[in-house]
Amino acid sequence: MKSLKLLIFCCMTAACLSAGIPDSSDIKSGSPAESPSDDGVFVKRDEASALVRQKRAGAAPADLSLAQLESLREVCEANLACEDMMDTSGIIAAYTAYYGPIPF
Template sequence: MKTLAVLVLCSLAVVCLTSDASTGSQPADNPAQEGLFVEREQASTVVRQKRAAGELTLTQLESLREVCETSEPCDEMMDTQGIIAAYTHHYGPIPY
């Protein structure tokens, strides 16, 4: 009796697995249905957005400060206008 129950369960599992595989292997007519293209709103949530300068951590700000301290003009500008303005003026955009 137990053997019969195991065979029935196994046969049901095989039927379920083969029916899913046969429907998933059919090619789609529209490439958008294959997942190649997404809506702009969905893409903007997935793609990493650049963070604003105010969102830098203390460790990141210290790293910028250490780089800027090696240059005398950058160091002086940092004292008057701030680390972010001085770094972007002398070294370009913030890398993180």
């Protein structure tokens, strides 16, 4: 896990260096800084919402670990109707239908 964090940090550092973001020595020396509208980083809110898909309130099956899916399966097996729906529609749909949103 630590190596993943280090890798992400290195990638972010490399991206900042390649983007030409001025460091503190450039700012202190008085070099002219570009205005925010010139560098193309900022976009309008409606354009950003079209590009960035927001995470839904419910958890997707890929977001749950095997242990979490197993705990949902154990809860659903106590109810025969939920267990039957679990066999046909899947554990996420069955649990949500009978017990509401997934707690984790």
